[in-house]
Amino acid sequence: MNKKSLNILVTGGAGFIGSHVVMGLVTKYPNYNIFNLDALTYAGNLENLKSIQDYPNYTFIKGNILDESFINNLFEKYEFDGVIHLAAESHVDRSITDPLAFVKTNIIGTVNLLNAAKNYWKNDFSEKRFYHVSTDEVYGSLGKTGLFTEETPYDPNSPYSASKASSDHFVRAYGETYGLPYVISNCSNNYGPNHFPEKLIPLFINNIIQEKSLPVYGDGNYTRDWLFVEDHAVAIDLVFHEGKNTETYNIGGFNEWKNIDLVKLLCKLMDVKLNRVNGSSEKLITYVKDRPGHDLRYAIDASKINKNLGWKPSVTFEEGLAKTIDWYLQNEEWLSNVTSGNYQEYYKKMYT
Numbered sequence: 001m002n003k004k005s006l007n008i009l010v011t012g013g014a015g016f017i018g019s020h021v022v023m024g025l026v027t028k029y030p031n032y033n034i035f036n037l038d039a040l041t042y043a044g045n046l047e048n049l050k051s052i053q054d055y056p057n058y059t060f061i062k063g064n065i066l067d068e069s070f071i072n073n074l075f076e077k078y079e080f081d082g083v084i085h086l087a088a089e090s091h092v093d094r095s096i097t098d099p100l101a102f103v104k105t106n107i108i109g110t111v112n113l114l115n116a117a118k119n120y121w122k123n124d125f126s127e128k129r130f131y132h133v134s135t136d137e138v139y140g141s142l143g144k145t146g147l148f149t150e151e152t153p154y155d156p157n158s159p160y161s162a163s164k165a166s167s168d169h170f171v172r173a174y175g176e177t178y179g180l181p182y183v184i185s186n187c188s189n190n191y192g193p194n195h196f197p198e199k200l201i202p203l204f205i206n207n208i209i210q211e212k213s214l215p216v217y218g219d220g221n222y223t224r225d226w227l228f229v230e231d232h233a234v235a236i237d238l239v240f241h242e243g244k245n246t247e248t249y250n251i252g253g254f255n256e257w258k259n260i261d262l263v264k265l266l267c268k269l270m271d272v273k274l275n276r277v278n279g280s281s282e283k284l285i286t287y288v289k290d291r292p293g294h295d296l297r298y299a300i301d302a303s304k305i306n307k308n309l310g311w312k313p314s315v316t317f318e319e320g321l322a323k324t325i326d327w328y329l330q331n332e333e334w335l336s337n338v339t340s341g342n343y344q345e346y347y348k349k350m351y352t
C-alpha cells in the first residue's frame with residue numbers, strides 16, 4: 001500500500017489487540033484517516049483508546065459487522081482504501097459454551113465485510129487491501145516438537161479456531177474468486193495492557209492482586225508461544241503496508257512457555273511488585289478440571305515475516321511481562337470497571 005493518504009477501516013479497534021493497532025496507526029500516520037468500527041461487546045472498551053480519542057485523524061463508529069446494510073453504507077460514506085479486520089469473538093472457553101456467537105461474528109461478520117469491500121471496490125482493486133487478522137489456533141495442536149509454518153495444514157479443534165479457520169478460508173476464496181486483494185496473518189498468544197481478564201495472563205494478574213485462587217487447567221503442561229501485544233501491532237502495520245497480496249504471514253514470539261512455568265514466574269514477579277513474601281502467590285495455584293479439546297502446544301515459526309519484512313519481537317518476555325504487570329497495577333480503575341457487572345456472572349459460571 002502506498003503511504004500517501006489512506007482511509008483505513010479497523011474493525012474491533014476497542015478490543016485488546018485492536019486498540020494497540022489503532023493507537024499505533026493514528027499516532028504514526030497523521031495523514032491517514034483511521035475509522036475504528038466496534039460493537040463494544042463485553043471485550044470492547046473505549047477507555048483503551050483515551051490517549052488518541054481527540055486526534056483529528058481518528059473516528060470511532062459504534063456498529064456491528066453483522067449489520068449488512070450498515071457496513072455497506074460505511075464503505076459508501078467513508079470510501080475506505082483498506083480494511084484491517086480484527087473484530088471477533090476471541091475466547092476459546094466462551095466458544096465452548098456458545099459456539100453460535102462465534103459462527104455469527106467470526107464467519108458471517110467477516111463475509112459481510114468481504115462483500116462490502118468487493119462491491120465497493122469492484123471496478124478498481126488497485127491500491128486496495130483487505131487484511132484479515134487471524135490466529136495460529138487454526139493449525140490445531142502441535143505435539144512435543146515442531147513449529148507452525150505458513151504451509152501447515154489447517155486442523156482446528158475448538159469452535160473458536162474452527163470459526164477463525166472458516167473466516168480465513170472465506171478471505172482466500174474471495175481472493176481466488178473475485179480477485180479481492182488480501183493478506184492474512186496468523187499470530188500466537190498475545191499479552192500486554194488492555195487485555196480483558198478472562199485470558200490466562202490478565203486473569204491471573206487480577207486474581208493474584210485479589211489473592212484469589214489461580215485455576216490451572218488439567219496438569220498445567222500445555223504450551224503457548226507468547227508475544228507482547230505492541231510487537232504484534234507493529235507487525236500488523238508492516239504486513240498491511242509491505243505484505244504481498246494473497247500471502248499469509250505467521251507472527252510469533254519464539255517464546256514458548258508451559259502454562260505452569262509461566263504461572264510460577266508470574267507469581268514470583270507479582271510477589272516482588274506487591275511486596276509480598278516470596279512464595280505467597282504460588283500458594284494460590286489450584287489445578288482444576290481441564291478444558292475440553294484442550295490443544296497441547298502452539299508454537300510459531302516466524303522466519304518468513306522476519307526474512308521478508310524484517311520484523312522481530314522488540315521486547316523479551318521478562319520485559320514484556322514486567323511492563324504488563326506494572327500496567328495492571330497502575331490501572332486499578334480500568335480493572336475494576338471491566339470486572340464489575342457481567343464479569344462476576346461469567347466468573348461464577350466458569351470457575352465455581
Ligand code: NAD
Nearest residue numbers: 012014015016017039040041043044064065087088090190
Ligand atoms: P478482543 O476480544 O479483545 O476484541 C475483539 C473486539 O471486537 C472487541 O472490541 C469487540 O467489541 C469487537 N467485536 C466483537 N464482535 C463484534 C461485532 N460483531 N461487530 C463489531 N465488533 C465486534 O480480541 P483480541 O484478543 O484483541 O483479538 C483481536 C483479533 O486478533 C481477533 O480476530 C483474534 O482472533 C485475533 N488474535 C488474537 C490473539 C490473542 O492472543 N488475543 C492472537 C492471535 C490472533
Ligand code: TYD
Nearest residue numbers: 092189198199200201215216217222224259
Ligand atoms: P487462553 O489465555 O484462554 O488462550 P488460548 O486458549 O487461546 O491459548 O489460555 C492460555 C492457556 O492457559 C491455555 O492452555 C488454557 C490455560 N488456562 C488455564 O489453565 N486457566 C485459565 O483459567 C485460563 C483462562 C486458561
